[in-house]
Amino acid sequence: MSLEHAILGFLNYAPMTGYDLKKAFDTSVRHFWPADQAQIYRTLKDLARRGWVTVEVVPQEDRPNRKVYHITDAGREELRRWLRTPTDPEDPRVPLLVKVFFAGGLTNEEAVALLEAYAAGLRARLEEYARVPQQAAHYAEAIRSPREVFFWTLTLDYGVRLTRAALEWAEEAIRNIHNQEES
Amino acid sequence: MSLEHAILGFLNYAPMTGYDLKKAFDTSVRHFWPADQAQIYRTLKDLARRGWVTVEVVPQEDRPNRKVYHITDAGREELRRWLRTPTDPEDPRVPLLVKVFFAGGLTNEEAVALLEAYAAGLRARLEEYARVPQQAAHYAEAIRSPREVFFWTLTLDYGVRLTRAALEWAEEAIRNIHNQEES
DNA sequence: TGATATAATATGACCAGTCATATATAGGAT
DNA sequence: ATCCTATATATGACTGGTCATATTATATCA
Structure with missing residues (x-):
């Protein structure tokens, strides 16, 4: 825990x-x-x-x-x-992927809509990340040592990178679906 | 669910x-x-x-x-x-990041060790991903339609991309920690 | 010989987390 | 006048999931 x-x-x-x-x-x-x-x-x-x-x-x-x-x-x-202590691996659950796995039964349009909605959520998250530093600074009474700020920044960077990677995946997936024959 | x-x-x-x-x-x-x-x-x-x-x-x-x-x-x-139906956003919990956030209290060596262990886990995961196609092919009695294979491949691609992004983050973080003064 | 794996379902205890709601007061907004 | 927000703690019901364990027979492996 x-x-x-x-x-x-x-x-x-x-x-x-x-x-x-x-x-x-x-x-x-x-x-x-x-x-x-x-x-x-x-x-x-x-x-x-x-x-x-x-x-x-x-x-x-x-x-x-x-x-x-x-x-x-x-x-x-x-x-x-x-x-x-080395960390327990994170929970790998990604609800979207469960849908994608079974998405063969959808039309291309439906599948694209699913991914577009997901991508929109990711873009919103990226914007949120951009607002985090101000929020945190506003709250953190005394901004702590540069060392602490360094590690705190690392966590933010992780979020940005992973979200970007997911977004790139979704965008490329959308492009590829258009080349898919509907069964 | x-x-x-x-x-x-x-x-x-x-x-x-x-x-x-x-x-x-x-x-x-x-x-x-x-x-x-x-x-x-x-x-x-x-x-x-x-x-x-x-x-x-x-x-x-x-x-x-x-x-x-x-x-x-x-x-x-x-x-x-x-x-x-559009998907519920995934659970964002990343236990490692909680540690990183509070890692100011560790020495640089300890922090690096934490990230190295994490990176090792990610590399192992990448190798696992490489083995997935054979496993799945072995099990899937009749490999289903190309359309289904396409969507299945998408989910695998997601895993690979996100894991790579996390790994790059960890590797860069390790490099940067060395430039950090210990408080 | 004994351990382990396979096939197959099932239950009980537990755990972390979510959601709704309760209490009590003050102050500001509509 | 009414609603919402802030302050502050707390409980009960529930949910999805994990872990250990039980049953019962056959087959395999060392």
Whole structure:
């Protein structure tokens, strides 16, 4: 599970509430690890149970108390251990390809429409990527060390490259379908 | 859920048992939609409940009866409907990137090792892709129409392109890490 | 002889994640 | 006047999928 370790990663920057964490995820790693609000709270409970974080309850009037989570030494150790561990391969599931595999039963027009819709989604994603740096900069209180920015940029670059590759594939596929005889 | 529709896709080629389906998945679409044996059986039950497939029980001695599933007209309609429906975007989760995002706390050597291990996995995957055509040809009783082969080839091409893009990213990242000052 | 593979279906426990909804108040927008 | 948003945490129902295991006979391999 990457979520628990991503949370440790953020708490290693600064103590945060579940609410803060949700915002942190949404403005930084969402593109490769979206986090559900309910799941964040459940995972925080689990992290506390394991002793990797502690809770500090900050009373508030008129709204729920803030539960500020702090990473512990054990948590920091676990974070480092995990960072150095080779990664589980990612889930290869690509719903579009399942359709493409069985697309022989479609007309050329239908198949092209399928790929065009996919390509449109990819183009939209590329535009989103272009907006990420501002969003993140806006949120990141103090932009962290150049080293951290370097690694953060790597993740963005990955997204751009992979999305471009998928887009090129889709565009070439569309061109090739036109040369296909419909059975 | 793509699994149920992939099953419909296979049953549209020919009636099959759950056991047959598992083999079909493993020799064709596994790379973009792996299927768990237990999940196949549960899904078949569900498809039957919805009237998209019917079951024909073929008695056998000495081993469990074969339950041969046949696609129905309703199932064929559902398959076509699904094929023409624009696709849900794929799950963007990439565990490696979560680590890279927080990799500022690693030494350059540790970060490089992480990416090298990842790159090794990608190279292995590329070699696997090279072996897919033979495997699939071996299994596909009658290689289906050229049109079907065309679409099947598209899915393989997607895998190769995306894996190559990821590999190039990793290799360039490794080169760049060496120019990074360790904080 | 004993282990493993093949054929075939099935269940139970579990896990990570999603979605809807609940609570409670303040402030701004339509 | 009403709706939406922000702040903040929490639970219950559900879903798709994984893993281990069970059954039962034959055949193969070391």
